[in-house]
Amino acid sequence: MAGSRRFSFRTIEELKAGLTDGTRLPLSKKTDILFEKLSVGGRTLANRIVYQPMEGCDASADGGPSEMTRQKYFGFAGGGPGLIWFEAVAIMPQARAQKNQLVLTEKNLGSFQRLVAETKELTLRKYGYEPVLVLQMTHSGRYSRPDGLPAPIVAYRHPLYEAKQPVGPECVIMDEGLSAAEEKYGECARLAQRAGFDGVDLKCCHGYLANELLSAYHREGPYGGSLQNRSRFLMNSFEAVRAATGSGFLSTLRLNVYDGVDYPYGFGASPITPGGEDLTEAIALVDELRNRFGLALLNVTVGNPYYAPHINRPYDNGAYVPEEEPMASVERFVRCTSQIQRAFPELCVVHSGLSYLRHLSPYLAAGIVESQYAGLAGFGRLALRYDDFAADLRDKGAIDPEQTCITCGACAKNLRAGKPAGCVVKAER
Secondary structure, three states: OHHHOOOOOOOHHHHHHHOOOOOOOOOOOOHHHHHOOEEEOOEEEOOOEEEOOOOOOOEOOOOOEOHHHHHHHHHHHHHOOOEEEEEEEEOOHHHOOOOOOOEOOOOOHHHHHHHHHHHHHHHHHHHOOOOEEEEEEEOOHHHOOOOOOOOOOEOOOOOOHHHOOOOOHHHEOOHHHHHHHHHHHHHHHHHHHHHOOOEEEEOEOOOOHHHHHOOOOOOOOOOOOOHHHHOHHHHHHHHHHHHHHOOOOEEEEEEEEEOOOOOOOOOOEOOOOOOOEOOHHHHHHHHHHHHHHOOOEEEEEEOOOOOOOOOOOOOOOOOOOOOOOHHHHHHHHHHHHHHHHHHOOOOEEEEOOOHHHHHHHHHHHHHHHHOOOOOEEEEOHHHHHOOOHHHHHHHHOOOOHHHOOOOOOHHHHHHHOOOOOOOHHHHHO
């Protein structure tokens, strides 16, 4: 299969020469561009590097951050990114993807307040600035496992997903349940603001509830059919957040612009070309969010890690060999992000999916920013493995090849098994 080729490039020149089948990536050695300041929603980012949300499944018994959680974010803070996109926090206990997923409540608010304050203080002491912190709020929907066992809450019956993970008709959430969940986003955002976060992300990606509703073409009622209906849950949740926090709080979004699932069971899928993307609806959705809520920051992603993980986490060492080269997955990611950025030049867009390029990933990040394909470069697996890579890149002009993510997928495997999901390679060393 095409996807069996392993990453073996040592230099940017080797990478350029090794791209096949017409694959094109915007590569640049001008990594200083990643350390330029940027204003977003009234806040100043010290640089253009984002540490992406990487769920740890390591909460305390009350749903608050444990010592393991704290050490992870202290490591991130010490690395010196401009923005730390805090991992998925469930809006209510039954919406957790694992029993040890974080949940923000009145009772554990103090532990979140301490973590936010100490994280910002650490970066301030070390680098002279505070990182911007965004809390990701989530409803796990189809992938809810609040007690460690599947307890799916689905938007509609999905024949492709359910071929591997069957659910019953009783799992389809009613309109009243969706309306109640919308209010939970507002409550969680209010607590996040009190905890000291700079903003919240209404997570709408990777097959979770808000994302799945965007492909509910065949659902009847106010939450299915037209784009207006399919996006109703997201829009109402934004309304609830604004009502709870006011206009000065940064409301952001991590959005699947392409699910990697054929139409009519995937958002952003071409109704004409199987496997192809069509971002017309994604662009219309972002436009409405800009007009109604002043959306200033958008984190673009693709795919469903439960269904076809290579689309949003390109790899060459996983449970199955995908039908495409990992570089083709990387290129699709770039193509999707750049389409959104070109449609909204004033919007600050975060690009993802960089970690597959290991020590060469900063050159793709720099090329993306230089080409104005995105304003920010987001790193997930790499940051989990090598939390001070941003500091090394700034101070040394390169990152250590021996410390980069090897895309083994063990972090995700641990997460799915309900275990703490840090970097296994890092732990072993």
